Amino acid sequence: xxxxxxxxxxxxxxxxxxxxxxxxxxxxxxxxxxxxxxxxxxxxxxxxxxxxxxxxxxxxxxxxxxxxxxxxx
Numbered sequence: 001x002x003x004x005x006x007x008x009x010x011x012x013x014x015x016x017x018x019x020x021x022x023x024x025x026x027x028x029x030x031x032x033x034x035x036x037x038x039x040x041x042x043x044x045x046x047x048x049x050x051x052x053x054x055x056x057x058x059x060x061x062x063x064x065x066x067x068x069x070x071x072x073x
Contacts, residue, residue: 003028013068020066027064 003025010016010024038058045051063069 011069014066023066024064027066 005018005021005025008021008024008028010021014020014024042051042056045054
């Protein structure tokens with residue numbers, strides 16, 4: 001992990017500041033972590049022949065926890 005903050009494409013509604021870039025990088029790291037962990041769950045399910053008869057719903061809540069991210073004005 002370790003997102004390069006200089007390569008983050010900033011959303012228009014956020015101030016382009018290092019602290020916000022770091023917060024976005026942390027958020028992206030969390031997304032990558034949960035994707036990897038969920039991949040492990042899927043591998044276990046495949047190994048135990050549970051994929052064919054399973055409905056998988058993978059979701060999240062809201063958006064990133066940054067100012068204006070949940071309600072753009």
